[in-house]
Amino acid sequence: MKVTIITVVFNGAATIRDSIESVLNQTYPNIEYIVIDGRSTDNTADIVRSYGSRITRFVSEPDKGLYDAMNKGLRLATGDVVGFINSDDFYKHNQVVEKVVRLFETTDCDGVYGDEIYVNPVNTEKIDRYWKVGEYKEGAFLWGWMPPHLTCFIKRSVYEKLGGYTLELKSSSDYELLLRFIHKNKIKLSYLPEVTVAMRSGGVSNATLKHRWRANREDRQAWRINGLRPYFFTLLLKPLRKLDQLLPKF
Numbered sequence: 001m002k003v004t005i006i007t008v009v010f011n012g013a014a015t016i017r018d019s020i021e022s023v024l025n026q027t028y029p030n031i032e033y034i035v036i037d038g039r040s041t042d043n044t045a046d047i048v049r050s051y052g053s054r055i056t057r058f059v060s061e062p063d064k065g066l067y068d069a070m071n072k073g074l075r076l077a078t079g080d081v082v083g084f085i086n087s088d089d090f091y092k093h094n095q096v097v098e099k100v101v102r103l104f105e106t107t108d109c110d111g112v113y114g115d116e117i118y119v120n121p122v123n124t125e126k127i128d129r130y131w132k133v134g135e136y137k138e139g140a141f142l143w144g145w146m147p148p149h150l151t152c153f154i155k156r157s158v159y160e161k162l163g164g165y166t167l168e169l170k171s172s173s174d175y176e177l178l179l180r181f182i183h184k185n186k187i188k189l190s191y192l193p194e195v196t197v198a199m200r201s202g203g204v205s206n207a208t209l210k211h212r213w214r215a216n217r218e219d220r221q222a223w224r225i226n227g228l229r230p231y232f233f234t235l236l237l238k239p240l241r242k243l244d245q246l247l248p249k250f
Contacts, residue, residue: 001101002030004079004156008069009048010038012087015200016047018124022090024054028097032056032079036069044087067165067173074156074164083153088200090124092117096196100153103190110155110187114196116148118245121200128201129245135191141183142230144237149174150197158187166225172218176225184226 005023009016023033035048037060045060057076063069070084081104085091100112113136118129131148162185165173181187216235223230 001081001104002032002079003028003097003101003153004032004034004073004077004082005097006034006036006070006073006077006082006084007087008036008038008066008073008084009040009044009087010069011040011042011044013040013042013044013047016044016087018090019085019087020048020051020055022094023085024051025094026091026097027094028101031097032077034073034076035059036063036073037061038063038065038069064167065170067167067169071164071167074159077156079156081153082156082159084150085197086150086199088121089150090198092195092198097153099192099194100196103192104153104155107190108188109190110158111181112153112190112192113147114151114192114194116151116197116199117195118201119198121202124198124200129242130195131245133191136182136189138186139183141179142234144234144239144241146175146178146238147182147189148197148199149178150199151192152178154181154187168225169218169221171215172222175219176222179222179228180226184228 007019023031033055034057035055037044037048039060039062048055048058059072063072074082103109103112113133115133116131117127120126120128133147158181162181165177169176182189216239219235219238
């Protein structure tokens with residue numbers, strides 16, 4: 001099974017080495033690694049090029065934002081399974097892809113997801129939040145559930161059938177895509193019950209109240225785009241679930 005991993009970046013020179021090396025150090029051998037750069041103005045491109053042919057494909061050109069860049073990566077992907085890791089984030093250990101592939105092979109699923117931690121942007125050993133997701137149950141999106149986007153590995157055939165990221169949304173296109181794939185079209189999921197991704201705290205989706213308000217409006221739009229109706233409390237529960245992520249996990 002061939003796995004494509006895509007990193008999208010814009011001016012990520014300070015952190016992208018962590019992302020790249022977390023991919024290149026994976027024990028699973030059959031990985032296609034694509035990096036999509038939005039024509040960075042720092043030395044991101046030089047850092048990426050320094051890895052030479054270990055990065056399968058590198059594109060550096062202007063884009064229309066994060067989700068446009070992700071769609072570019074999807075169009076270039078040739079793997080059976082596709083995963084994303086952004087330039088601020090990294091895989092928690094070097095057996096993530098190996099374990100993900102094992103689940104695909106043993107459960108015949110369409111997608112695999114795991115747990116995620118948010119770490120201090122400077123001291124990445126310091127955990128700010130722990131997103132322990134749990135097994136998916138049908139209808140869970142109605143109760144504010146979603147898997148961490150970057151922990152998701154999904155068969156490329158699903159993207160080909162159901163489409164990529166909508167550019168109608170600025171911060172919730174990943175939520176819309178997972179809502180469409182999992183809740184609406186009921187792809188078969190498998191859960192890897194361990195931390196697979198570390199995300200640096202402070203990204204746009206986790207920032208100010210203004211961003212959270214916009215994200216909530218976009219989450220509502222995601223349901224409308226798909227012709228779906230949430231419960232009246234669905235989109236209130238989604239951010240409230242983050243409170244549990246602040247509690248210690250044992």
